Amino acid sequence: MANETSETLPVRISRILAERIISGQLEPGARLRQDHVAVEFGASHVPVREAFQRLEAQGLAVSEPRRGVRVAAFDLREVREVAEMRAALEVLALRHAGPHLTRAILDEAEEATRAGDNSPDVRAWEDANRRFHRLIVTPCAMPRLLAAIDDLHAASARFLFSAWRSDWEARTDHDHRAILAALRTGQVEEAAAILARHVQWIGSKPVRTAAGGTRDVFAIQG
Amino acid sequence: MANETSETLPVRISRILAERIISGQLEPGARLRQDHVAVEFGASHVPVREAFQRLEAQGLAVSEPRRGVRVAAFDLREVREVAEMRAALEVLALRHAGPHLTRAILDEAEEATRAGDNSPDVRAWEDANRRFHRLIVTPCAMPRLLAAIDDLHAASARFLFSAWRSDWEARTDHDHRAILAALRTGQVEEAAAILARHVQWIGSKPVRTAAGGTRDVFAIQG
DNA sequence: GATTTCAGAATTATAGATAATTCTTTGACT
C-alpha cells in the first residue's frame, strides 16, 4: 500500500469526495455507501467512515444514525447563511490582515483577479476567485478563522457550480479591483466594507438554458 | 450493550471526552490513547477513532498523522481569536434573531442572567451564561451559524475553567442586563454593539492564588 | 563519558469478520 504522498488515507478520501460534491458530480441527497467507496479506493470501511465524518464536519454530508450518510442538500436559505457568515468572518480576517499586507501580496491578488476575468469556465474562475480571497486574508495568521472561511468557501463553490452548469461568461470583477485599490492606499475599513457587500451580494440573473429559453438563477459573487 | 439513549456511540464518547477537556480534567497536550479510552467505555477502537475526529473538528484535539492524538493546546492568541470570531458570529446571529425575539424568550434570558449572578461556582456560571447567549441567538434559525457558535463557546469555556480553577466570586452581569434592556425596546443594533464588546472584552484581573499571593489572569467574559 | 545504533514494547492504522438494523419485495388477507 505505497502511499506516495504523506497524506493520510481518510484525508485523501474525504478530499476527493469533497471535490465531487462541490463540483456537482455527486448530487444533493445522493447516498454515500461505505462499501462502494471502500472498494473504489481499495480501502476498508474504517478509513471511509472517518472520511465521511470529515465531510459531515465541513457541512458537505449529513449522516442519519443507522441509515447511512448522504450528500447534504442545500437551499437558498443556507446559501444566504453561508454568504453572511463569510461576510462576517472575512471582514474580521481582513481587518487583522490589513497591517501585514505587502505590495507583493497585493500584486499577486491582482494577478488572481486578472486570471478570474480571463477564465474559460466556472471552475477556473472559482479557483482564481478563491485564490484572491485567500491571499488578502491569510496574513491575519488566525488558523481557526482561516479554516472556517475555507469550509464556507467550499459551500459557496458548491452552489456556484450548481447554478452555472454549462453556460458561463467571464466578466471583469470590479469589486476585487476596488478592494485592491482601497488596500493599496491603506484604507482597510473601506476595503472591508466593499468585501462585505461583495461576498453577501446575492441576486438573480437570467440565464439561457439549453432549450433556448431563460430561467432565473440565483447568482452569488465572490 | 443496552444503549438506553438513542445517542450513537461515537457521539457519546466524544461528548464525554469534550466535557473533560473543557473542564480541564484533561490538560492541554495530554495524549488520548485509543485503547485506553476504548476499554474505559467498553468499546472498540473504531468508535473511539470517530470520537477523536469529532473532537478534532471542534478544535478540542489535534491529531498528528502516525503519532496519535492530543488534547489541543491553546495560547492567548487563540483565546483572542475565538473571542473575535464569537463577536462577529453572535452579532450576525442576533441581528437575524432580533425580529423573532418574544417576551417569553427575553424573560427566560433574564432568568438565566439571575442564575448566573447567583452561581456558587464557575461551572454553574458558565452554564447559565451559555444559556443566556444561546437563548437570544437561537431564533435566527441558522443551523450552520449556531453550530459554529456552539463550538466557539466550548473553546471559550475551556479557557474560562483553566483561568478560574478554584477561587471564584459571582458578580452581577451588567452587560447581559443592558443587552436585554435594548432588546426589550427593539434596539437590536444597540444590543448587538453591546454584545460585541461584551464577548470581545478580554482584560486581566488579579486573582488570589492558593499560596495567598496574587497573579494576573486573563479574564474573558461572555 | 557521550553518542549512536539496534532491539523490544507500545500504539496507531487498516483489514477482515460478525451482529444488528433498515429497506425492499413478495405474498396473503380484507
Next chain:
DNA sequence: AGTCAAAGAATTATCTATAATTCTGAAATC
C-alpha cells in the same frame, strides 16, 4: 384492487485480529 405484514436482501455499526510505524531503553562503540 388496495393495504398490511412478513421474510429476505442490503447496508450500517461494531468487534477481533493483523500489519506497520513510532517511541523507549539499553548496550556497544567512539
